[in-house]
Amino acid sequence: MDIKKLVKPNIRTLRAYQAEETPCKVKLDANESPYGFTVLKSIKTNRYPDPEAKDLRKIAAKEFKVKPTNILHGNGSDELIYYLITTFGGPVLYPVPTFSMYGIISHVLGVKNIEISLDNEFDLYVDRILKIIKKENPKLTFLSSPNNPTGNCFSSDKILKIIKQSKCLVVIDEAYQPFSEKKSFLTLLKKHKNLVILRTLSKIGLAGLRVGFMIANADIINEANKVRLPFNLNSLSQKVAIDALQDKKQMQKYISSIISERKKLIHDMEKMDGIEPYPSDANFILFKIHSVRNRVSNGAKDAEKIHKNLLKRGVLVRNMKGIIDGCLRVTVGTPRENTIFLKNLKQLL
Ligand SMILES: Cc1ncc(COP(=O)(O)O)c(C=O)c1O
Numbered sequence: 001m002d003i004k005k006l007v008k009p010n011i012r013t014l015r016a017y018q019a020e021e022t023p024c025k026v027k028l029d030a031n032e033s034p035y036g037f038t039v040l041k042s043i044k045t046n047r048y049p050d051p052e053a054k055d056l057r058k059i060a061a062k063e064f065k066v067k068p069t070n071i072l073h074g075n076g077s078d079e080l081i082y083y084l085i086t087t088f089g090g091p092v093l094y095p096v097p098t099f100s101m102y103g104i105i106s107h108v109l110g111v112k113n114i115e116i117s118l119d120n121e122f123d124l125y126v127d128r129i130l131k132i133i134k135k136e137n138p139k140l141t142f143l144s145s146p147n148n149p150t151g152n153c154f155s156s157d158k159i160l161k162i163i164k165q166s167k168c169l170v171v172i173d174e175a176y177q178p179f180s181e182k183k184s185f186l187t188l189l190k191k192h193k194n195l196v197i198l199r200t201l202s203k204i205g206l207a208g209l210r211v212g213f214m215i216a217n218a219d220i221i222n223e224a225n226k227v228r229l230p231f232n233l234n235s236l237s238q239k240v241a242i243d244a245l246q247d248k249k250q251m252q253k254y255i256s257s258i259i260s261e262r263k264k265l266i267h268d269m270e271k272m273d274g275i276e277p278y279p280s281d282a283n284f285i286l287f288k289i290h291s292v293r294n295r296v297s298n299g300a301k302d303a304e305k306i307h308k309n310l311l312k313r314g315v316l317v318r319n320m321k322g323i324i325d326g327c328l329r330v331t332v333g334t335p336r337e338n339t340i341f342l343k344n345l346k347q348l349l
Contacts, residue, residue, distance in 0.1 A: 001193045003219040006139055006169065008089045016226040021051075040239060049235040056238045059245045060213050064186055064199070069218045072225055075232050077175060077200040077212030078105075084140060084196070084214070085109050086227045088169060093138040095124055097149060097323045099173065102142040114138060122150040122278070126158040133166045140169050146176040149320060149329050151280035153182045163192050169220065171196040178204055178255050179262070180281035186215065193217050201241055203283055205254055209237040258283050262332045268342050274302075274349045284331045286324070300325040306348050313344045 004012055053073040061068040074080035082105050085092055090111030094102045095118050106113040114136055119125050124143070133141065141162065145154045163170045172185045174197055189195055196216040201209060211233065214224060244251060262280060269277040269287060277287040289303040303326045307319040318329040330341060 001167070003193070003217070003223060006088055007223050008087065011087050011223065011226055014226045016222070016228070040236065043235050043239055045235070047235070048231050049233060049238055051230045053233050053238050056211075056233070056242050056245075059242055063245055063248075064197075064213070064215050066186070066189065066215055067218075070189070070215055070221060072214040072216075072221045072228065073233050074212040074214065074228075075237075076202060076210040077173065077198045077214075079210075079232060080198055080212050080214040080224070081105055081142070081171075081173075082109075083224045083227050084169070084171060085111055087224045088139040090140070091136050091138040092140045092142065093129070093133065093136070093168070094142040094144075095129070095147075095154075097147075097320075098142070099144045099148045099175075118147075118150070122147065122152050124154045124158045124162070126161050129162060130165055133162070133168060138168045140171060141166065142171045142173060144173040144175065145182075146180050146281040148176065148282065149284070149286055149318070149323065149327075151278055151282045151284060151286050153180055153281045156182065159185070160188075163188070163195055167194070169194050169196055171198060173198040175200045175203055176282035179259055179283050182281060189215065189217065193219075196220060201244065204251055206241065206244055209240055211237050211241045258332050261335060261338055265330070265332060265338055265342070269345075272346060272349055275345075284329050286320070286327055286329050288327050302326075303328055306345070309348050310341075310344055315341050315344050317341070 057068040057071045057073055060071050064071070072080065074083065078101055081101050085105050086109060090106060091114050092102060092106045092111055093114040093116065096115045097118070103113050103115070114132060116125060116129055116132060143154060143159060145159065146152060147154065159172065172195065174184055177184050177199070185195065186197055189197065196214060198212065198214055200212040202212070214221065262283065262285065265285060266277050266280065269275060269285070274290050275287050276290065277285050280286070289306055300321070304319065304321060307317060307328055310317055320327040320329055332338065333341070
């Protein structure tokens, strides 16, 4: 597959921005201040960050078992979605409901988007998708797996079929993969040149830092790197992300706690009358509200009411109105937060 042919013509001829990085004693070339503050030992606030995030990409490469040249760093994976659509253009195809940014960024960049609904199990209509890919020839297909907001992973064999049978880039957004028992697609990168994986540190305790990674064949990384803003990832984020990735024990402890709390939450929610939690491979649970009062299908109104009343009691969950009517989405919190949520939900039901 010739990746260059997929790239928008104006990007194809572009060269990635190269920041001057000549080592020297007196650095007076970049209009920086010579005076800095000590935020963290070893962080110089007066200097621009490493534009290539070399140390961070090195440690991320180790984590994902790829080479640093297979990684592009982003100010969150949102930014990397933006870079992908900027670089390759559209049409952009994705199943719905899913993460809203695929549609929003396509729209912002004036690129056509194609939405295909999920089946009743929130899985992919694979044949329908392949048919539309053939007809519409999208440049990018986004698959969030585990999917936000439904929480499930799509069937691996269906994803694989799409990767194998389409000529576009297939982006598997694995933002929630650390919470899933299903296998990551990272190991298939060598075999499938049109595969792109997105990962983020946001869901595993570092959302405030805004650090995301695109992992793909170096040809794809090099093209997307051309549209990356030179200093997109600040020094503080780079440093803290490196430390966090080195302290994997602590990170794993948090992930395990979320997984075990998710199991407890689902177990307790399943016992409640009037709601139906869906299985989850992520750090959140989607649940449906059934109208139990007079057995009339009035779930949408009830969902809104419960959302509002939970908020009155200080508990904020996501109202999925307009996306999956009649459903709410709750993020797995600390054991204490989860207990408060369950207690209030039970009382309201
Ligand atoms: C599927 C999915 N991808 C990406 C993101 C964005 O992640 P980041 O914080 O790295 O921009 C989210 C955030 O909610 C998400 O749900």
